Amino acid sequence: MDRRTFLKLSSASAVLAGFPVPGLTKTLPKGRIAVLFLEGGLDGLAAVPPIGDPMLSRMRRNLVASKPLKVNPFFALHPNLKVFAQLLGRNQAAVFHATNLPYTRRSHFEGQRIAQTGDPSGAETMTGWLGRAMDQAGIAGRALTLDTPLLIRGTTDIDSFYPASLLGSQDPDGALLALIAEGHDGLTARTFAKLHEKAMASESLPRVRDPEGLALATGRAMRDPEGPRVTMIRIPEFDTHANQGTDIGLHPELIGLIDRVIARFREGLGPVWNETVLLTLTEFGRTVRENGSAGTDHGYGSAGLLAGGLISRAGVITNWPGLAEADLWEGRDLLSTLDYRSVCAACIEAALGLDHDVIADQVFFAPKLRRVTPYIFG
């Protein structure tokens, strides 16, 4: 399968949110925050192999890349993370390892829902953690997709405008789009005017599914001083139960795609990269051992990749649990020793300027959530 066919088949998507709205947005946070949602479960041990752990080669004979990029004596990166490696070298990236949301039931549906709501209690939370963060920061969450992803759903009423044509809505409401465009200034007005134009001009809108292109376009939109503060880019297909691949194959290709998406996003942002943090989010890691079909199954702990100019100290940060049989969660998964919501909270704190206690309490409903901000920011 060549790259273009691969990309045509993929159903990646991006959503922009947090446009400043006249009359509603008071003081704008300076920073930008981007979530790269890796659907299906990122194999943290393939992306960031702990080469210094003697159990790695024993537990995984085939799933560690043959020429990993060594970032220190204990950890390496998959060789497809070349741009990310250079960002680490410039103190503009960091990795949190052996981490995930406190969710251990290994279901995609439930896991993806909890990754977005940030509420592992199982309650029917109808808002997403990033949406609640935008509520707290006083920026209106308005999404440019048909169906606002759960992650950025907030409680502000204005959320109910879903103009919805960028990703192929068949029936965009032209009158509503024109009305919104008229009621606003700057980029918001231009964006909705453009959507209106497209809705009127063409029945079949272009389907933008190339994640690299999406990242570039998203970065360019967020570069505008009046542009959106928040984005989420989805990359699906990480669920590699069979023929996962080591140096080449689907999972390595997707890891390379993460790298290119980060590069394109940075390119689109230009100087605004310095005020931005991007973090990956995934529903769970994958099993430590390879399964019978040269793949891995649903696991628990994974790795989170962070990049952006807001980061001031690079490193691989973890309370490493070890890979020996006795160290694994239920004898099969990498243990998560850090609630990934702490990492999300640190990014919100750095980009949107909220206090950790407010984020812990109001965004994640977890007042005792550990603060990890000093490990990488300022």
Added chain:
Amino acid sequence: MRLLVVSLVVVIAWFAPDQARADVRCVQAFLAETAFDPGPVDGLWGRKTGDALTSAFAQLDREVEGGIGRNNTDAVCALFSGPEGSEIADLLALRIYPISLDIDGDDLLADPTAFDFSKVKVAEDANFGFCSFTIKRYLFSEDVTDDIATGTLSIDNGWVSVTTARWRTGGFAQPEQLVEQTNLALTTDGKLVGRMIYYERFIPEGEVFEPPIYVTLPARHEKGPTYPAGETFFHANGWSEGSIRLFCR
């Protein structure tokens, strides 16, 4: 009396190593709750305990009077059990494995239009307020030429500034990209030299959008001069090449 002295000596002799062991145990117990593994919490000083303590203090970036060796565990224990203990525990909950990278190869984070003009003779006397340009694509497989973009530019002391642009490729191409991401100069022998953004494909409706590529001018097989009107070629990919045609007044 003698009996008392003897007993005291015996008590002290017992107490001292016991206390030392308790201090080591105190340090180990504290570290065991952090990301720094001291080995078993047994009060016995070993290499693992020493290593964990050294790495922990390196991360904390602080010192203890008398050092953090096995002979000063009482001071370290006092620090860990003191008022700063919980703050220190927070800072050691995770271990930072610092980055020590040897990167060879290309700098992937460099500006894609960066170009070294030090070996280029820029035509500093060339000033044109208005030039129109066309970026063209030539396919290798068949005799087909396409217009990729058109626009206007000015040349100030040999340096090119794109003023307006219109891409014909569709997809992600936007006029300001050509304005911002063109880094070209006119040389004394009449060539355009430098790096610029380029779209290699036309994106029909419903097709997957393609990110841009970046090209270097001129291509090595460059023939005639471009100045004041002419064509500079560049390599694009395995199946086509491109050019810029300039018309200056």
